[in-house]
Amino acid sequence: MFKRIGWCTDIHLDFVEYSVYREFISAILKAKLDAIFITGDIGNADSVDFYLQQLCKEIGIPVYFVLGNHDFYRGSIRETRKRISNLCQKTPGLIWVTIKGVMELTPNTVLLGHDSWADGRLGNYRDSGVMLNDYLHIKELSNLTKNERLKRLHKLGDEAADYLSYFLSRALENYDHIIFMTHVPPFKEACLYDGRVANDDWLPHFSCKAVGDVLYQGMINNQYVDALILCGHTHTRAEVDILPNLRVKTGAAEYGRPVLQEVICL
Numbered sequence: 001m002f003k004r005i006g007w008c009t010d011i012h013l014d015f016v017e018y019s020v021y022r023e024f025i026s027a028i029l030k031a032k033l034d035a036i037f038i039t040g041d042i043g044n045a046d047s048v049d050f051y052l053q054q055l056c057k058e059i060g061i062p063v064y065f066v067l068g069n070h071d072f073y074r075g076s077i078r079e080t081r082k083r084i085s086n087l088c089q090k091t092p093g094l095i096w097v098t099i100k101g102v103m104e105l106t107p108n109t110v111l112l113g114h115d116s117w118a119d120g121r122l123g124n125y126r127d128s129g130v131m132l133n134d135y136l137h138i139k140e141l142s143n144l145t146k147n148e149r150l151k152r153l154h155k156l157g158d159e160a161a162d163y164l165s166y167f168l169s170r171a172l173e174n175y176d177h178i179i180f181m182t183h184v185p186p187f188k189e190a191c192l193y194d195g196r197v198a199n200d201d202w203l204p205h206f207s208c209k210a211v212g213d214v215l216y217q218g219m220i221n222n223q224y225v226d227a228l229i230l231c232g233h234t235h236t237r238a239e240v241d242i243l244p245n246l247r248v249k250t251g252a253a254e255y256g257r258p259v260l261q262e263v264i265c266l
């Protein structure tokens with residue numbers, strides 16, 4: 001049974017010096033946690049397996065995670081997902097939430113999650129000049145026209161939304177509290193940049209509308225259940241109530257300085 005859960009996001013361990021990494025591990029151990037949740041951007045396609053294994057070994061508690069866009073850099077989405085799935089099968093305590101459906105944390109609290117992807121639907125993709133490294137360093141998103149890329153982004157967002165739709169209905173039927181882990185903020189109100197909601201140039205690359213729509217619909221129809229959404233990606237702290245029973249927390253992050261965002265007590 002879980003009582004204290006640590007939440008981390010965008011730890012980007014490939015940017016972290018060893019001494020800082022040790023401090024990060026000590027902070028986690030000192031917090032006396034029962035499990036840790038990581039909402040993506042752990043390393044890149046070459047290193048994410050290694051970092052996950054190390055974390056699991058060093059902190060000795062279950063590591064629940066989703067992958068972020070950076071975790072596919074210098075590789076492909078398809079191959080990285082396959083590798084991570086295999087890694088989790090042979091590593092006790094390492095749980096890729098994206099493929100696990102609903103997981104009971106306490107008799108009335110359930111966890112679900114999905115990596116998700118910024119789906120290009122909020123803001124103004126057509127006129128946006130933003131060129132994320134995703135579109136250069138991830139196989140499935142590189143060498144595409146802007147229009148072709150948008151179709152891929154829609155597809156990735158829809159994949160996350162379809163998965164959520166399927167499992168959220170099960171969670172809503174059986175539990176009072178839902179925690180949903182994802183990398184990309186599902187609502188524009190949770191995508192801050194310089195202290196305000198990201199502008200129309202950035203929003204298409206910062207948010208997943210498809211997932212937000214499923215969450216909104218699910219929660220507005222089930223007002224006696226509450227959902228906490230944990231995400232990252234923008235590296236800017238946000239905490240918003242989209243509905244009285246739908247709260248979104250986006251974690252703050254700085255390259256080279258991984259932190260424990262928060263301890264969640266169940």
Ligand SMILES: [Fe+2]
Pocket residue numbers: 010012041068070233234235253
């Ligand atoms: Fe990040």
Ligand SMILES: [Fe+2]
Pocket residue numbers: 041068069070183232233234
């Ligand atoms: Fe990210």
